[in-house]
Amino acid sequence: MRFVNSGLAVRCAAGCALSCVLVGAAVAQSNTAPSLSARASPVAPTLAQAVEAAWQRATQAREAEGQTQRATAERVAISSLWAAPPAVEFSYRDDxxxxxxxxxxxxxxxxxxxxLPGQRNARGAAVDADVELSQAAVQAGHLHFAGLVREAAWGIAAQKAESDLADAQVRSLHEIFDDVRRRVKAGNLAHADALAAQSEALAAQSAQLAARQRLSASQSxxxxxxxxxxxPDLTSVPVSDGAAVSPGEAHFAVExxxxxxxxxxxxxxxxxxxDVVAATRRDPPELLLRIRQDTPGRGESAQNSIGVGVRIPLGTASRNQPLQAAALSELDVALTTKQRTEERLAADAAMAQAAVHTAEQQLEAERQRSALLRERAMLIERSFKAGETPLPELLRALAAATQADTSFARQQVALGLARARLQQSLGILP
Structure with a gap:
């Protein structure tokens, strides 16, 4: 009986320890990122480091960099003295x-x-807007990958929790099987009890392998x-991951x-x-500078002259209306997109806050359920020691307690993920 008691103690202690650790991680996830691992090697990255690494690997980073370079090149272009590249003319005639x-x-x-008057300033303002937009796009890209990293990190945490619980269950059931097998040899239990205990141990081992495979897939x-x-080790002592945000906090500034x-x-x-289209109602005028040499005939001296002229293109409706229509359409689409984006962000933040509140309530329910089933398993274990309860009843109690522990661990991770999603919906980077 000493071994049965030890098996239950191992399972319960492992479940309690893991639950406490995960609760700490979930509660601290409100704008938190993990600290570096205490081990010298390897060192777990912080969420911020992981986000930066993911961003550097993304094609969006190259696109944002290219957009910035294009805006810089455009700024250099409008600093020139001419509106377009100059042109050189050559001509020759004889008889x-x-x-x-x-x-x-x-x-x-x-x-x-x-x-044209005002054209240079208008294009300069447009280039400044492009530069600001490219910088904002980099921040939005970081936030997008922060969401992917948070989801992946908490996915690994969930699989790690299930894998640890599966390991503890395997150890516990193997110890029970060893104890039952000894009692069968002593004639205290039937051989069918040994088969049942071995079957449960093998089932736990299969679940352990499946949990490890899922963990490996998440890590890949x-x-x-x-x-x-x-x-990132989300169960370690966390460091700051932005300002703390509670689900009841109001006045989310969408802008x-x-x-x-x-x-x-x-x-x-x-x-x-x-504004650029309005300031460019025609093609740029051209200042013409010409040097001419005329020779009236054989034996006569050449005559040189210099000419200065201006070429002024005319602005017509056939040229300007398509450009203006395209610019107005772009503005209309941008305004509509802005309105829909703000509505979506406000809705996402409200849903994320509600999800955190629900996850907290579910966690408390799972905590109570896990504690009750662990206590029930301990009582049935005592009854089994006294010979009042058969082995199948003990195994069923262990299975129920394990299932409750697993649900509790999953809900702890779900709460941490809900808080991470709340941070994401509020635009908070690690």
Whole structure:
């Protein structure tokens, strides 16, 4: 009987210890990230480090970098003295195919496009809007990958919790099987009890292997996402992961969310582009500078002259209306997107707050259920020691207690994930 008692103690102690650790992690997840592992090697990354690693591996990072470079190049372009690249002209004429009197005419010219009034400032404002939008897009991209990293990290935490519980269950049932087998040899129990105990131990071992496989799959997905072999230890003593946010906290400022900021800056860029269209009602005028050399005939001296002119294109409706319609359409789409984005973010934040509140209530219910079933298993174990309860009843009690412990562990992770999703919905980075 000493072994049966030890098996239950191992299972209950393991379940209690794991539950306490996970509760601490779930409660501390309100804007928290894990500290570095106490072990010298390997060192677990923080959530912030994992997010940065995932971002650096993403194609979105290259796109954001390219957008910034394009905006920088455009800013350099509008700092030039001409509105478009200058053009060089060359021409030559003679009369060799007509009178052949030796008359020649050579001309070289330079066409210099000029800025229209207000066009340069309008394009400069549009470029500034592009730069701000590219910077905001980087922040929004970080937030997007923070969500992926949080989901993956808590997924690993859930699989790790189930794997640890499966390990404890295997140890407990193997000890029970060893004790039952000794009692069968002593003639105190029937051989059928040994078969039942062995069957439960094998079932627990199969569940253990399945839990380890799921944990390995989650770790592989983490490696693919971040390129880091180790996930943050969410059960360790946490460090700050942003400002603390409780589910009851009100007055969520939608406009401070990175996605809302991107939407707002997209509207601003559309307005600036509309201003550029308004300031560019025609193609840029050109300042023309020409040098001409005329030779009246053979034996006569050449005559040189310099000419200055201006070429002014005319703005027509066929040119301007399509450009203005495109700019107005872009602005209308941006305004609609901004409104829908703000509505979505507000709804997501409200749902995330409700999910945290529900998860807290579910956790308390699972905690009570787990404690009750553990106590019931201990009482049945005492009855089994006294010979008043058969082995199948004890095994059923152990299975129920294990299932309750597993549900409790899952709910602890669910609470941590709900709080992480609340941070995500509020736009809080690790």
């Amino acid at each position: 060799r195919w007509q009178t052949s009197a030796g008359r020649r005419e050579s001309e070289a010219g330079l066409a210099w496009p000029l800025w 997905q983490w490696m693919t996402l971040t390129g880091i072999a180790i996930a 401070t969310h990175p996605d809302a900021r991107v939407a707002a800056l997209t509207v601003e860029r559309a307005r600036k582009r509309l």
